[in-house]
Amino acid sequence: MSTPTRDERDYYERIYTVTCQVPHGQVATYGDIATIVGEGCDARVVGHALGALGARADRVPWQRVINRTGGISTSGFGQRGALEAEGVTFDDHGHVRMDSHHWTGPTEEWARAHGFQPLPPRAAKPADAQLRLF
């Protein structure tokens, strides 16, 4: 192997591969994709990767990737329209209803088969965790 660490294109390809796993009608956050890809990947890196999609934008469901707040940072790419076309609903504030469309991540089987890591359960909310802590 020449560069087993992070080949630029391969690095982005991994992000695209994970993004392609997001099922129809569901959405994932940049942080989720970064967590699954691992390898020092970061939410911003995912954003850059999606921004560098170029011709691949036709094969990668980039519109299903949004920020953690459920908002859309790409108001100029018709992302919201694409999501609505898939059945994704938005609240009155223009944010995606994460409670109903948030992707739970790929299966452990798929993740291991492709060299990724499954998305850890996001249960334990701060307030809830703190409530049970005492």
Next chain:
DNA sequence: GTGATGACGATAT
């Protein structure tokens, strides 16, 4: 090699 930038995240207020 350094600084600036970015389709962000988490925490605090």
Next chain:
DNA sequence: TATATCGCCATCA
């Protein structure tokens, strides 16, 4: 919920 601040990491000039 929204805003402000800080942090993390990769890419580009």
